[in-house]
Amino acid sequence: MSKPNRWYDSTKSHHTPTGFTNPDISQRDPGALKRWREERKAQGLPRPPGEGYEAFVRQWWQKADFSGDEDAVWWLGHACLLLRVGGQHILCDPALGQRASPLPFAGPLRKTPLAATIAELPNIDWVLYSHNHYDHLDRGTLRRLLKRFPALRVAAPLGMGAWLRRHGVKHVAECDWWDALTAPAFALHCTPARHWSMRSLWDRNRSLWCGWVVSTSRWRFFFSGDSGYTPRLAEIGQRLGPFDAAALPIGAYAPEWFMAESHMSPTEAVRFYQELQQPRVIPIHWGVFELADESLDEPPRELLRAQREAGVNDADFAALKIGGKITL
Secondary structure (H helix, E strand, C coil), X not given: CCCCCCCCCCXXXXXXXXXXXXXXXXXXXXXXXXXHHHHHHHHCCCCCCCCCHHHHHHHHECCCCCCCCCCEEEEXXXXXXXXXXXXXXXXXXXCCCCECCCCCCCCCECCCCCCCCHHHCCCCCEEECCCCCCCCCCHHHXXXXXXXXXXXXXXXXXXXXXXXXXXXXXXEEEECCCCEEECCCCEEEEECCCCCCCCCCCCCCCCCCCEEEEECCCCEEEECCCCCCCHHHHHXXXXXXXXCEEEEECCCCCCHHHHCCCCCCHHHHHHHHHHCCCCEEEEECCCCCCCCCCCCCHHHHHHHHHHHHHCCCHHHECCCCECCEEEC
16 A cells, blocks of 8 residues: 655645646556557667767767856756856756666666766755656766765755655755745745656655746746646746746657657747746757657757747747856
């Protein structure tokens, strides 16, 4: 029998007595996962980038440069972001290992180099986790971060605290959707997402998933975490926006009949961008791990197509090189 959810609140639609759920009802049939795996194997998906992996790295990767002192955000690949906020540094979803997997010899392999090693990072004050999947929460990365930054503070959604404390984190704040935390230079707001959680066969949806808003007196930044699209997400901008900048996912969406409940397509990301009143956007969740059927170079191409169809100026929503930055 599943353990009871210690945070259960019957008035909240994303709570269940044993864990958490999406308010949007799933349309997947029970055999969807098996069918997707069989189809991608039969079709030999995903395929390499059109010009090969080396050419992809040359086009879409650079070493991160952390010089300067202005507030800024760097995309370090996949969903990992580094924010500099008034001289402090916040790291989002650091998964800097060679695989997005519980196993060192199997699972999605990193296809692009690290934009920065842990030794090359500036002093990290906070880590924000969106959920516990291996491409967002990497145990080896966390261990190395704690070795270098033992006073590290971590904010995570409900249910992740026990795992984090067991792995050495001394300062953990667990948040539900719409909860807020206050630090001297900024505030953190935990926001809804459409996703799921799991690190083993026994803990599916026992912990929550989320996005984060980082706000100061001068700017507001939204990190979506990992999320499928739902019109419900527009409430984030209504309650906590408008945003000066945001990080929205555009990868791991194919095939959409299977992935849409967990990951946004570029078309859906553009729709969400419009609902957020078109902030400056860093497209994330692509270019590092082959998690779905599209090739590594497909998301930025599809993003341009989606922008043209939506009549959107792509200057504020343009693919950034891994290791690139924008100022805030």
